Amino acid sequence: MDLSLSVNGESQTHDIEPRTLLVHYLREQCGLTGTNVGCDTSSCGACTVHLDGRAVKSCTMLALQAEGCEVTTIEGLAAPNGTLHPMQEAFRAHHGLQCGFCTPGMVMAAVSLLDESPNPTETDVRHGLEGNLCRCTGYHNIIQAVLAVSRESS
Amino acid sequence: MASLHGQRVVRQEDRALLTRGGTYVADVADPLLDGAAHVTFVRSTMAHARITGIDVEGVRTAPGVVGVFTAADLGLGFAPMAVPVLPPAMARPWLAGEVVRFVGEPIVVILTERRDQGEDAAEQAIIDYEPLPVVAHPEDARNDEVLLFPDHGSNTAAVFGDEGDASEFADCEVVVRERLVNQRVAVAPLEVRSTAAAVGADGRLNVWMSTQAPQSARHAITRAFGWELDSVRLIAPDVGGGFGAKIGPYPEEMLVAWLVRHLGRPLRWLETRSENMVAMGHGRGQIQHITIGGGRDGVVLAYRLDILQDSGAYPSMGAFLPYMTRVMAAGVYAIPNVACHATSVVTNTMTTVAYRGAGRPEATAAIERAMDLFAAEIGMSPAEVRRRNLIDVASFPHTTPTGAVYDIGDYRRALDLVLDAAGYDELLAEQASRRASGAVRQIGIGLALYVEITAGPTAGKESARVEIRPDGRAMVFTGTSPHGQGHETSWAMIASDVLGIGLDDIEVIHGDTDLVPRGMGTMGSRSLQLGGSAVLEASEQVLDLARRVAAELLGVGVDDVVLDHDAGVFRQAHDAVGGASVSWQQVAVAAAGEGGSLAAGADFQASTPTYPFGAHVAVVELDSETGLVTLDRFIAVDDAGRVLNPLIAEGQRHGGIAQGAAQALCEEMVYDDDANPLTTTFADYTFISACELPSFELVAMETPTPVNPLGAKGVGESGTIGSTPAVQNAVVDALSPWGVRHLDMPATPQRVWRAIAAGHDLSSRQGT
Numbered sequence: 071m072d073l074s075l076s077v078n079g080e081s082q083t084h085d086i087e088p089r090t091l092l093v094h095y096l097r098e099q100c101g102l103t104g105t106n107v108g109c110d111t112s113s114c115g116a117c118t119v120h121l122d123g124r125a126v127k128s129c130t131m132l133a134l135q136a137e138g139c140e141v142t143t144i145e146g147l148a149a150p151n152g153t154l155h156p157m158q159e160a161f162r163a164h165h166g167l168q169c170g171f172c173t174p175g176m177v178m179a180a181v182s183l184l185d186e187s188p189n190p191t192e193t194d195v196r197h198g199l200e201g202n203l204c205r206c207t208g209y210h211n212i213i214q215a216v217l218a219v220s221r222e223s224s
Numbered sequence: 225m226a227s228l229h230g231q232r233v234v235r236q237e238d239r240a241l242l243t244r245g246g247t248y249v250a251d252v253a254d255p256l257l258d259g260a261a262h263v264t265f266v267r268s269t270m271a272h273a274r275i276t277g278i279d280v281e282g283v284r285t286a287p288g289v290v291g292v293f294t295a296a297d298l299g300l301g302f303a304p305m306a307v308p309v310l311p312p313a314m315a316r317p318w319l320a321g322e323v324v325r326f327v328g329e330p331i332v333v334i335l336t337e338r339r340d341q342g343e344d345a346a347e348q349a350i351i352d353y354e355p356l357p358v359v360a361h362p363e364d365a366r367n368d369e370v371l372l373f374p375d376h377g378s379n380t381a382a383v384f385g386d387e388g389d390a391s392e393f394a395d396c397e398v399v400v401r402e403r404l405v406n407q408r409v410a411v412a413p414l415e416v417r418s419t420a421a422a423v424g425a426d427g428r429l430n431v432w433m434s435t436q437a438p439q440s441a442r443h444a445i446t447r448a449f450g451w452e453l454d455s456v457r458l459i460a461p462d463v464g465g466g467f468g469a470k471i472g473p474y475p476e477e478m479l480v481a482w483l484v485r486h487l488g489r490p491l492r493w494l495e496t497r498s499e500n501m502v503a504m505g506h507g508r509g510q511i512q513h514i515t516i517g518g519g520r521d522g523v524v525l526a527y528r529l530d531i532l533q534d535s536g537a538y539p540s541m542g543a544f545l546p547y548m549t550r551v552m553a554a555g556v557y558a559i560p561n562v563a564c565h566a567t568s569v570v571t572n573t574m575t576t577v578a579y580r581g582a583g584r585p586e587a588t589a590a591i592e593r594a595m596d597l598f599a600a601e602i603g604m605s606p607a608e609v610r611r612r613n614l615i616d617v618a619s620f621p622h623t624t625p626t627g628a629v630y631d632i633g634d635y636r637r638a639l640d641l642v643l644d645a646a647g648y649d650e651l652l653a654e655q656a657s658r659r660a661s662g663a664v665r666q667i668g669i670g671l672a673l674y675v676e677i678t679a680g681p682t683a684g685k686e687s688a689r690v691e692i693r694p695d696g697r698a699m700v701f702t703g704t705s706p707h708g709q710g711h712e713t714s715w716a717m718i719a720s721d722v723l724g725i726g727l728d729d730i731e732v733i734h735g736d737t738d739l740v741p742r743g744m745g746t747m748g749s750r751s752l753q754l755g756g757s758a759v760l761e762a763s764e765q766v767l768d769l770a771r772r773v774a775a776e777l778l779g780v781g782v783d784d785v786v787l788d789h790d791a792g793v794f795r796q797a798h799d800a801v802g803g804a805s806v807s808w809q810q811v812a813v814a815a816a817g818e819g820g821s822l823a824a825g826a827d828f829q830a831s832t833p834t835y836p837f838g839a840h841v842a843v844v845e846l847d848s849e850t851g852l853v854t855l856d857r858f859i860a861v862d863d864a865g866r867v868l869n870p871l872i873a874e875g876q877r878h879g880g881i882a883q884g885a886a887q888a889l890c891e892e893m894v895y896d897d898d899a900n901p902l903t904t905t906f907a908d909y910t911f912i913s914a915c916e917l918p919s920f921e922l923v924a925m926e927t928p929t930p931v932n933p934l935g936a937k938g939v940g941e942s943g944t945i946g947s948t949p950a951v952q953n954a955v956v957d958a959l960s961p962w963g964v965r966h967l968d969m970p971a972t973p974q975r976v977w978r979a980i981a982a983g984h985d986l987s988s989r990q991g992t
Contacts, residue, residue: 103244107414111906154243162238165871169462171414205883207883208875
């Protein structure tokens with residue numbers, strides 16, 4: 071079936087298998103391998119992307135459900151000139167990533183979290199990121215990074 | 225340029241990981257892999273059964289199938305033992321052909337054009353089983369009533385230590401015994417296992433594998449199939465976590481290499497999470513019996529640890545881990561009599577392997593629970609009992625009764641620091657007040673001290689090579705294989721400090737056997753102390769070479785040449801800034817012009833392992849009506865010697881603490897009595913998340929070791945080793961008003977609630 075949508079600001083049209091998940095579409099058809107698959111039960115959040123500005127787990131929806139939508143992946147988060155998004159910058163400054171596998175999903179979830187709740191408490195952030203698992207497990211610094219972005223932007 | 229040693233340098237590797245994501249095996253887009261077929265395994269649904277039929281006709285005709293292989297088709301026999309001393313009769317077949325011994329054991333390999341076709345085709349395989357009696361528990365395995373490997377004659381894979389006798393407790397006023405379960409857990413790196421392979425234009429096999437030890441994986445594959453070492457190039461690209469379970473290659477991974485060699489077609493294998501949960505090695509899995517004895521003055525005179533290790537179906541590293549537990553059995557205490565005996569048995573479950581700490585957390589969990597049990601028995605505070613038994617700061621190097629030689633430590637200071645940072649007395653007062661008021665929410669305070677062994681069990685070795693390119697940039701080749709530990713930054717810091725070359729002009733190369741043929745990889749908290757020391761030595765050698773070249777260029781004697789670290793140039797000693805100087809670029813070009821190269825390799829050989837130590841306090845809140853335990857605070861003193869990069873070291877401590885707390889609080893890989901795995905997805909396995917943890921309160925302590933020039937010990941696992949018993953002890957402490965002396969991990973609400981309910985029963989019985 072035909073699918074048309076915007077990915078990281080670029081229009082995309084592909085003929086895809088109807089059962090293709092959004093994450094597999096992004097990785098295989100669009101070549102955007104920053105979005106990872108860490109489980110098969112929508113539990114880990116490694117596949118988190120933005121769909122029309124809100125975080126979704128891209129393993130939990132069919133690509134066809136994104137018809138006409140704007141999808142942003144980790145590859146589309148930094149400015150075109152390479153300037154990091156404040157969340158990317160904070161993850162780096164606070165050592166909020168180790169092996170990096172959860173990182174794209176974690177960063178996308180964190181950006182969405184602050185969009186919805188700009189001044190969260192530490193508890194809010196911990197609960198807000200409950201659906202993103204880090205095995206390394208660097209939650210402490212991830213939380214610090216998110217809180218730092220929240221402080222700097224308020 | 226000020227030394228970078230001890231600076232909080234942000235990681236060099238982060239920008240790529242944050243903007244395009246890492247390049248994990250599934251992301252590798254090498255042209256050699258164009259047109260790769262996909263590998264799918266049909267796995268056993270039975271824990272123990274004789275295979276009476278394998279019908280793959282329906283598979284062969286399924287859409288996209290290009291190859292189907294059973295054990296009979298391979299004709300390969302058995303995979304090599306990961307630990308050579310284990311019984312050969314317990315070897316694992318490449319594919320099960322006659323008997324399956326755990327749920328998840330591969331039986332058929334299917335190759336398909338697309339990955340999803342493999343899943344569909346696997347549904348068409350028909351395996352006929354004749355069920356055999358199942359050994360689900362190690363305590364049943366020990367009876368040898370049902371044998372997994374009748375040819376071996378027993379279920380015992382390995383034995384460590386001697387049986388000892390009971391006389392060591394004869395002089396003790398008080399003797400306490402307990403059975404402790406150090407439960408099996410899933411390692412669960414977020415990146416599952418994955419391998420891709422293709423034959424290159426030169427006829428060599430290129431293998432991309434998600435591994436902690438690419439050089440060892442190349443050895444294992446070439447040895448297993450009788451190939452020349454040079455016929456394989458093994459590449460570990462970015463690796464999404466390992467934690468010990470990706471040290472050695474699994475039969476599935478090696479088979480991918482064999483199939484490519486056999487068929488000439490590139491292949492990719494990427495398991496699912498559900499496969500990973502049942503077929504990647506699990507961690508821990510010990511049943512421990514502790515006996516601790518001493519006087520009512522709090523002095524412990526004797527300690528005994530008997531271990532029954534669950535090795536899983538085909539013994540591997542897990543069967544060997546009690547050796548590590550035994551070495552570290554005595555912990556931080558000067559106990560005159562320490563005995564440890566271990567038996568590793570096979571069961572119809574997935575094989576156990578190394579998992580963050582690998583044998584040492586089990587040792588610490590046992591002795592630290594034992595100390596609390598002893599303290600409770602004599603009515604002394606856990607902190608005081610520990611204090612009375614610590615190894616004295618003046619007695620290092622200290623040889624323990626089980627043969628470890630601790631290099632250096634100050635355990636009393638670690639204890640003082642953590643109690644002070646925790647506000648221990650205030651916590652005790654708060655606890656007393658809540659207990660007095662009968663509050664629903666009680667607090668528990670848990671203390672654990674640990675010492676562990678890193679870069680062990682024997683003296684370790686690692687290699688490095690440093691090369692200055694004609695453009696003046698430095699290349700650092702390392703035999704370590706990072707997968708989150710930040711070696712690209714840390715090794716560059718070490719080289720930069722020696723060479724006066726900026727971090728941005730240093731590139732660290734790892735994980736490709738063509739570029740780094742020799743190396744041991746990253747495990748056992750070995751990398752900085754061994755690999756980092758090798759980088760230091762290679763850098764120093766390169767500097768010596770460069771000074772000779774610079775001397776010629778400057779027309780002065782070698783002894784008159786100094787490196788100006790700030791400017792990154794060579795000058796004549798005592799020469800004013802602005803005088804004659806030569807750059808690294810000039811030196812490198814000159815060296816190349818003379819037919820030489822500006823490069824040096826070093827093999828760093830440590831004289832002994834090192835022994836990091838620390839003290840942890842956990843504070844939990846218990847909801848006594850629901851059994852929910854919440855980790856409220858965690859305070860940690862971790863002394864891993866001299867710290868190179870505090871930012872990275874703290875990250876390692878955070879990670880270790882979180883994983884250890886996870887075992888204490890919520891995680892368990894569960895098999896039922898028929899050895900069916902019950903926690904096979906992240907929906908079932910209670911993988912710890914951010915909302916179950918507090919921010920951690922870290923206290924710095926640095927006691928440099930004399931064992932290596934960096935003064936460094938390992939730090940990747942110590943958090944796990946201390947935090948598991950600290951949290952467990954806190955849970956038991958919270959439950960002590962209900963008469964609870966011990967509760968096995970994990971402290972799930974159900975288990976905690978039952979302990980409280982049993983305590984109520986006890987008190988009501990006592991009341992009548």
